[in-house]
């Protein structure tokens with residue numbers, strides 16, 4: 618099949634990771650059109666990819682641009698409207714996480730894609746990151762046995778108030794973001810932990826909100842029980858203010874996404890690279906598993922193009938994106954009621 622012709626919608630922060638990915642697989646996909654209300658962003662992107670049509674309005678891109686697919690890198694409140702409109706015009710869809718703000722929006726996106734017989738992929742890029750993908754292979758190989766306890770967290774310094782006047786300011790508002798750091802970011806860990814351990818049965822949550830940073834929560838602790846019986850502990854901390862001392866990131870804030878898995882036959886963690894300790898191994902010490910680090914978006918956009926070219930269902934399809942969001946929404950319900958919440962959540966307006 619020909620190269621997939623991509624219309625990039627939203628040329629802000631995360632679009633750079635998508636552009637980098639497409640530039641690394643020019644034999645599979647090419648960005649032909651870019652839309653952003655800040656037209657100068659779209660123009661800069663067009664120049665970076667060696668020329669593309671530029672639009673200020675995503676509707677115009679959908680009407681006029683000769684593209685096979687859209688790649689949606691927009692604020693969360695725009696994911697569902699753009700995805701549904703794209704499906705109605707027969708375009709395949711890659712949408713950044715979080716898939717949407719509500720299960721109803723997710724269901725509308727899934728139904729529109731099914732009606733139009735187009736691919737719908739949610740950019741849960743961690744599954745395509747070589748380190749997290751290698752962990753999945755190790756778990757599936759049985760090397761640490763049956764999973765009993767999974768701990769995943771995400772640490773970053775994110776102050777949405779500081780972005781209020783520029784790109785990214787939308788994320789300050791609960792209505793546009795759909796929640797806070799749990800829905801926006803811990804959803805990465807919900808997606809990964811479901812990939813490792815299967816469906817979630819029960820969700821709890823406690824949150825901490827710092828109103829001068831954003832309307833939604835900045836810190837959240839979300840315990841999980843899986844259908845398998847395993848337990849999970851997920852934490853988002855968007856208030857890591859210490860500066861990193863690593864040579865690669867001397868001025869940046871400390872950013873870490875830690876995984877600690879414990880199974881019947883061993884343990885695995887990713888502090889300073891993947892390490893495994895198998896029960897009974899002699900000597901009893903963690904062994905390093907070398908992995909070449911390739912960012913998730915590189916694999917994600919290539920996978921999206923492959924799925925279109927080879928007519929395959931994406932690994933992180935609409936149902937997987939919806940399931941990760943469902944955990945986040947259950948966490949909010951738990952915080953609101955002070956109770957553990959059983960999944961699945963009921964949908965108020967089924968499509």
Ligand SMILES: NC(=O)c1ccc[n+]([C@@H]2O[C@H](COP(=O)([O-])OP(=O)(O)OC[C@H]3O[C@@H](n4cnc5c(N)ncnc54)[C@H](O)[C@@H]3O)[C@@H](O)[C@H]2O)c1
Nearest residue numbers: 627628629630631652653654655690691713714715784785
């Ligand atoms: N996978 C990751 O690690 C990761 C990291 C950051 C953000 N994200 C996700 O990426 C998405 C975008 O976040 P971001 O940080 O890039 O936001 P951003 O604010 O930096 O970029 C959004 C862009 O959309 C444009 N835009 C806004 N309204 C528009 C409209 N109506 N029509 C056309 N363009 C419009 C803005 O001008 C801006 O350039 C969100 O879903 C976010 O959760 C993912």
